[in-house]
Amino acid sequence: MNKVKAIVLRAAGINCDQETVEALELAGAQAARLHINSIIKDPSALDDAQILVFPGGFSYGDDVAAGKILANQVMHHLGDAVRGFIDAGKLVIGICNGFQVLVKTGILPxxxxxxGSSSVTITYxxxxxxxxxxxxLEPAADNCVFITPGRRLYLPIAHGEGKVVTKTPESLDKLLEEGHAAFRYVDSAGGQGGFPVNPNGSMExxxxxTDTTGRVLGLMxxxxxxxxxxxxxFWTRMPENMEADGMTIFNNAVEYVSTNF
Incomplete structure (x- = not known):
């Protein structure tokens, strides 16, 4: 079986690309870091990959707004290529700054x-x-391929602009009714609450x-x-054979590709 191939996007200010490559490789994928300029020059670089990752960091210093400049590059130079990537049944994940990029391109939700204006944004x-x-984090979507149903995750955040908001109440209703909310912030018992359970004030x-296909995920x-x-x-109190929660996201992605390609 051919190895699952992933591309981890690079740009000025992105600083989580190496860790993301390592996570994908631990999950069994072959991961390559590619600069966005090289993909703009040759979009066919996406053809052989099945997973595209927009990693965390501060792309272009988060000038203008978090992720906005990189989002503009993607929209104006790679919009058709990324849409074609998704339409081909492949997977896209945006982490923190990468989530901000996916929202500001309109790929999510x-x-x-x-x-025609944006229905969702991520703000301070x-x-x-x-x-x-x-x-x-409590899973909240049934169709997202990155999620293990019923498995609550414990993960770190690091952001200044992580609050998910909608433009209108109707857009929020649509997010919830159509299953776009992939994870919710909860406490250790699974209950929602204010700060610090919800660390940024995100609606709901x-x-x-996630999108309607369940093959695109953005998370803070x-x-x-x-x-x-x-x-x-508290790792010294954890079982030695525990699976780190973050690996579930990457393991599920690689397993999906292995099964469907």
């Missing part, structure tokens, strides 16, 4: 307002400061979004930062 945390902490405690927490037991803040 995949629908807009009636006037309610705390008005950078939040760096661990959070619990939304921590991640960092699964690539918990891929080994020793990265858990």
């Amino acid at each position: 995949g629908f807009s307002e009636s006037d 945390n309610d705390s008005a400061k950078f939040e760096d902490r661990w959070v619990y 405690s939304i921590a991640a979004l 927490p960092h699964p690539e930062r918990f891929i080994r037991r020793t990265q858990h803040p």
Whole structure:
């Protein structure tokens, strides 16, 4: 069987690409870091890959708004290529800054307002400061291939702009009714709450979004930062054979590709 191939996007300011490559390789994929300029020059670089990752960091210094400049590059130079990638049944994941990029391109949630404007954005945390902490996530979507149903995750966050908001109440209803909310922030017992359970004030405690196919996922927490037991803040109390929660995201992606391609 040919190895699953993944591309981890690079650009100025992105700083989680190496960790993401390592997570994908631990899951059994062959991962390559490619600069966006090289993909713009030759979009066929995407043809042999089945997973495309927009990793975390601060692309282009988050000038203008978090992820906005990289999103503009993707929309104007790679829109057709990325849409073709998704239409071919392949997987796309955006982590933290990468989630911001997917939302600001309109790839997530995949629908807009009636006037064509964005229905969803990601903005400044309610705390008005950078939040760096661990959070619990409860699966909230049935069709997302990255998710293990019923498995609550414990992952770190690190962002100043992580609050998911909709333009209208109708857009929020659509997000929820059509299953776009992939994960919600919860406490250790699975209950929703205010800060710090919901670390940024996201509407309906939304921590991640997926599209209608379930093959595109954007999430604010960092699964690539918990891929080994020793990265858990209480790792000495954890079983030696535990599966790090972050690996479930990458393992599910690689397993899906292995089964369907």
